[in-house]
Amino acid sequence: MNRRTTEQWLTLFEQHKASGLTQTEFAKQHGIEPSYFSYRKRQLLAWQHDDNTGFIELTPQGMVLSEPILLRKRDVELQLPAGTDALWLAALLRAM
Structure with a gap:
């Protein structure tokens, strides 16, 4: 070979x-x-x-969720309505 x-x-x-x-x-x-x-x-x-980082960069400035989203962590659920600010959601997820 x-x-x-x-x-x-x-x-x-x-x-x-x-x-x-x-x-x-x-x-x-x-x-x-x-x-x-x-x-x-x-x-x-x-x-x-592959850029070898395993991550992509997101820039959610001025973006809002176009559809409702349901977040689950263990036995807690949080339902977010359409129109939720993406920056707020990003801050929430970082805090979790």
């Missing part, structure tokens, strides 16, 4: 896209097990889009 660098895999994915072949056909032509090709594609393309 050939060891390929990340750059080599990404080049193969681009070649596959331009080839017009199915993923299975392309992988077999290049001596790669189709399931491994698929695995590496999912793995590397997901890694490319």
Whole structure:
């Protein structure tokens, strides 16, 4: 089995896209097990889009809830109506 660098895999994915072949056909032509090709594609393309923080930044300035929301924590429920200020909700959740 050939060891390929990340750059080599990404080049193969681009070649596959331009080839017009199915993923299975392309992988077999290049001596790669189709399931491994698929695995590496999912793995590397997901890694490319991952910023490694696990979080996204939200900027709720001026936003309000467009629909009612129900918050539950253990045996306590809090129902918030549509129109609730998102900044207020964010402060509430931080305090919990």
